[in-house]
Amino acid sequence: xxxxxxxxxxxxxxxxxxxxxxxxxxxxxxxxxxxxxxxxxxxxxxxxxxxxxxxxxxxxxxxxxxxxxxxxxxxxxxxxxxxxxxxxxxxxxxxxxxxxxxxxxxxxxxxxxxxxxxx
Amino acid sequence: xxxxxxxxxxxxxxxxxxxxxxxxxxxxxxxxxxxxxxxxxxxxxxxxxxxxxxxxxxxxxxxxxxxxxxxxxxxxxxxxxxxxxxxxxxxxxxxxxxxxxxxxxxxxxxxxxxxxxxxxxxxxxxxxxxxxxx
Numbered sequence: 721x722x723x724x725x726x727x728x729x730x731x732x733x734x735x736x737x738x739x740x741x742x743x744x745x746x747x748x749x750x751x752x753x754x755x756x757x758x759x760x761x762x763x764x765x766x767x768x769x770x771x772x773x774x775x776x777x778x779x780x781x782x783x784x785x786x787x788x789x790x791x792x793x794x795x796x797x798x799x800x801x802x803x804x805x806x807x808x809x810x811x812x813x814x815x816x817x818x819x820x821x822x823x824x825x826x827x828x829x830x831x832x833x834x835x836x837x838x839x
Numbered sequence: 840x841x842x843x844x845x846x847x848x849x850x851x852x853x854x855x856x857x858x859x860x861x862x863x864x865x866x867x868x869x870x871x872x873x874x875x876x877x878x879x880x881x882x883x884x885x886x887x888x889x890x891x892x893x894x895x896x897x898x899x900x901x902x903x904x905x906x907x908x909x910x911x912x913x914x915x916x917x918x919x920x921x922x923x924x925x926x927x928x929x930x931x932x933x934x935x936x937x938x939x940x941x942x943x944x945x946x947x948x949x950x951x952x953x954x955x956x957x958x959x960x961x962x963x964x965x966x967x968x969x970x971x972x973x
Contacts, residue, residue, distance in 0.1 A: 741856045742888075772877060773859060775884035776943065804877035812881060812946035813932055 723748045725755045731832065732761045732794075733825075737770040745781040752785060756794045763832035764789060767825050769800035779814045786819050795835055797821065799828035841913065846900040847887075849918075855887040858899045862914065865901050869912055870971050878950040879912060879969050885947050886916035886965055894920025894963065904968060911952070911970040919962040926956055 721744045726733045732755055738744070752764065766782075768774075774782070786796045797820045809816065820835075822828040844865055847858040862883040866876045883899060890897035897918030904913045923929055932945045944965070948954040953968040 739856055739860065742852050772863075773880045773884060775881050775888070776946065777884075777888060802873075802877075804874040807874055808877040808881045808950065811878065811949045812885075813949070814946070 721747075722751065725752060727755075727759050727761065730760075730762045730836075731829070732756065732759065732764045733767075734764065735767040735770070735825075739773065740771070740778050742777055745778050749781055749785050749788070753788055753792065756789055756792050762794055762836055764794055764796045765825060765828040765832065766796060766798050767800045767828070768798055768805070769802070769824070771805060772802065774801075774805050774809055776812060776814060779809060779816060783816055783819055795820070795832060797828045797831050799823065799825050841905075842903045844901045844903055846898055848896075848898055849887050849890040850896045852891060855884055855891060858887040859883045862899070862901060862912075865903075865912055866969075869903065869910055871912070871969070872972070875969060875971070879914070882947045882950045882967060882969075883914060885943060886914065886967075889943065889965075890916060890918045890920070894918030896920075897962075906970060909970050911968050913966065913968045914951075915964065915966050917962065917964040922960050922963055923956075923958040926958060930956075 721738060723734060723736055782798065789796045799822045801821060820831065822831045845861055847854060847861050849858060859880045863876055863880045866879045871879065887899055897916065900915040902913040904911045929944050947967060951967040951969050955966045957964045
């Protein structure tokens, strides 16, 4: 299964709408980095509105993708994390402190724009 | 009083998703709210991944349990893997032998209401219960 990655101007937009298994998550990580490389995108928004479970493995993949994209010069923002997912992650002991987040897709774009213009 | 509802064999990576989808369905049927559904599903995911990573083959069994004026879901994750030598260390936060985040078992314990682990050379059995709020 592949997760579609859309290009919009300098940004890449992703909406994850499936129950992620490990292999799909790893494949997505690779696809996203390749897409950043191909398009020269400077910012990425990954929307998690439809994601109902983030376990420790998926959280690690998400954390890693932020660091990996950062090495390539692109900024990643996660948006739309559900209340139940947020509570579960913290109780599980996963804080994802290095991962930039915003309430929704719109706020995510605003955040990217601010951070990229400041440079 | 307990009633076995279903079980999922864990032998390939995709079975982790299968187990948590089966668990979520049961949690919904038992009347758990969305936050508890997420807790239960995430706990199942962690337990199933432990089986897949460390024992290769095992099983997740779901039971409906009855307490005093309450019902709950009991999840039993069992395998015939090498067992856990030092249970006290895997129950510490941040401990991991697989290079993961180490959330593992202590995290599962926090997500659930009851937690029990038994392990020897012949395998490991983790039993957890979440009670539905009435």
